Amino acid sequence: xxxxxxxxxxxxxxxxxxxxxxxxxxxxxxxxxxxxxxxxxxxxxxxxxxxxxxxxxxxxxxxxxxxxxxxxxxxxxxxxxxxxxxxxxxxxxxxxxxxxxxxxxxxxxxxxxxxxxxxxxxxxxxxxxxxxxxxxxxxxxxxxxxxxxxxxxxxxxxxxxxxxxxxxxxxxxxxxxxxxxxxxxxxxxxxxxxxxxxxxxxxxxxxxxxxxxxxxxxxxxxxxxxxxxxxxxxxxxxxxxxxxxxxxxxxxxxxxxxxxxxxxxxxxxxxxxxxxxxxxxxxxxxxxxxxxxxxxxxxxxxxxxxxxxxxxxxxxxxxxxxxxxxxxxxxxxxxxxxxxxxxxxxxxxxxxxxxxxxxxxxxxxxxxxxxxxxxxxxxxxxxxxxxxxxxxxxxxxxxxxxxxxxxxxxxxxxxxxxxxxxxxxxxxxxxxxxxxxxxxxxxxxxxxxxxxxxxxxxxxxxxxxxxxxxxxxxxxxxxxxxx
Numbered sequence: 001x002x003x004x005x006x007x008x009x010x011x012x013x014x015x016x017x018x019x020x021x022x023x024x025x026x027x028x029x030x031x032x033x034x035x036x037x038x039x040x041x042x043x044x045x046x047x048x049x050x051x052x053x054x055x056x057x058x059x060x061x062x063x064x065x066x067x068x069x070x071x072x073x074x075x076x077x078x079x080x081x082x083x084x085x086x087x088x089x090x091x092x093x094x095x096x097x098x099x100x101x102x103x104x105x106x107x108x109x110x111x112x113x114x115x116x117x118x119x120x121x122x123x124x125x126x127x128x129x130x131x132x133x134x135x136x137x138x139x140x141x142x143x144x145x146x147x148x149x150x151x152x153x154x155x156x157x158x159x160x161x162x163x164x165x166x167x168x169x170x171x172x173x174x175x176x177x178x179x180x181x182x183x184x185x186x187x188x189x190x191x192x193x194x195x196x197x198x199x200x201x202x203x204x205x206x207x208x209x210x211x212x213x214x215x216x217x218x219x220x221x222x223x224x225x226x227x228x229x230x231x232x233x234x235x236x237x238x239x240x241x242x243x244x245x246x247x248x249x250x251x252x253x254x255x256x257x258x259x260x261x262x263x264x265x266x267x268x269x270x271x272x273x274x275x276x277x278x279x280x281x282x283x284x285x286x287x288x289x290x291x292x293x294x295x296x297x298x299x300x301x302x303x304x305x306x307x308x309x310x311x312x313x314x315x316x317x318x319x320x321x322x323x324x325x326x327x328x329x330x331x332x333x334x335x336x337x338x339x340x341x342x343x344x345x346x347x348x349x350x351x352x353x354x355x356x357x358x359x360x361x362x363x364x365x366x367x368x369x370x371x372x373x374x375x376x377x378x379x380x381x382x383x384x385x386x387x388x389x390x391x392x393x394x395x396x397x398x399x400x401x402x403x404x405x406x407x408x409x410x411x412x413x414x415x416x417x418x419x420x421x422x423x424x425x426x427x428x429x430x431x432x433x434x435x436x437x438x439x440x441x442x443x444x445x446x447x448x449x450x451x452x453x454x455x456x457x458x459x460x461x462x463x464x465x466x467x468x469x470x471x472x473x474x475x476x477x478x479x480x481x482x483x
Contacts, residue, residue: 361389
């Protein structure tokens with residue numbers, strides 16, 4: 001049937017978008033010539049694709065079964081052209097093209113016989129068989145059980161570094177780097193793989209033993225922790241417990257201050273643990289412990305024969321440290337010290353008075369004791385913290401200080417270095433810094449106090465030990481009485 005050429009009906013004018021009236025040849029709004037609008041193009045049906053009919057069921061295309069994979073596995077392998085019957089654009093069978101390609105690649109394949117053969121076919125246009133494919137995930141490709149099925153990585157995968165480190169365990173006594181988890185740490189404390197400096201064991205130490213706890217931290221300004229501590233407990237001859245806390249602060253201007261503090265803390269602690277069970281009075285035991293600590297530090301300055309010939313001034317810079325300790329034995333609280341580390345008493349009832357139980361061996365304390373300055377003026381002087389007493393071979397004279405107290409109410413004994421009390425100097429300031437639950441949780445209380453010093457600037461090493469002292473209330477009176 002023939003088709004009449006009618007003017008196409010427009011919904012709006014091409015010039016002004018106004019709808020024209022039926023049969024108008026020109027737009028009534030803008031005068032656009034509607035007869036100039038081209039007619040609709042004729043219909044062009046889509047060309048049908050000719051599919052060659054299968055002559056028999058045996059000649060029908062058999063599609064290979066899809067790999068059973070989910071979203072967590074690798075995608076299904078890509079098939080080669082020869083896997084399916086067909087022809088290319090030139091009419092040649094695809095199988096012949098694949099054979100020609102394989103023949104051309106035989107020399108390069110022979111060169112790479114050492115490379116592991118993958119379980120699946122090579123994708124079209126992929127790398128040469130001799131090339132090693134690289135991939136950076138940890139997905140296993142379905143294949144034989146004799147290998148993991150994964151592609152070799154160009155570099156160690158950091159996510160599996162821990163397994164690598166476990167497989168290649170360091171030699172006896174060696175350490176694995178905390179940064180890369182694979183390199184060994186050399187004697188100087190640096191990773192042989194990535195060069196990362198390893199944290200020292202003494203940078204942060206914590207110990208809780210029954211009712212006593214201690215925490216030591218390097219601080220924010222020092223490159224090492226020169227403080228040390230020792231906490232322990234033993235039994236007196238009558239079976240009652242005795243608790244010991246020793247805190248030492250290495251003198252930074254001396255050589256090997258970290259070794260000095262460790263030697264002093266260990267020696268004093270061992271001396272107390274040896275003498276207290278024998279019935280030695282705790283105050284006498286503390287005096288002997290300080291002497292033993294001094295001898296241990298003095299021994300560090302001893303050099304092999306001939307060493308002084310190379311360093312005539314070696315004896316003037318001997319290892320040195322301060323020491324402060326506390327012993328709770330029965331109803332007594334014994335404190336001993338040499339230097340400027342301190343012991344504070346903080347009663348459980350914070351409405352009761354607090355007290356500082358030690359006097360510093362320092363320039364400022366001497367000025368105050370001599371009446372030459374008041375405490376405010378003395379501690380404002382730049383010489384205030386210069387110590388006048390310490391443990392070491394170059395100490396002028398060893399003068400151990402000991403004192404015995406008999407608290408009449410429960411409280412907390414705070415044993416610390418100046419790295420803490422510099423940020424809470426008075427007894428009232430120290431009591432305010434001690435958390436309310438430190439009596440029940442001494443380790444948490446020590447952690448809070450160290451955090452207080454770090455928040456204040458952490459200019460020095462920080463060490464504190466807390467000893468909760470539990471007694472029956474015996475009425476009003478002084479928080480502690482000197483025996």
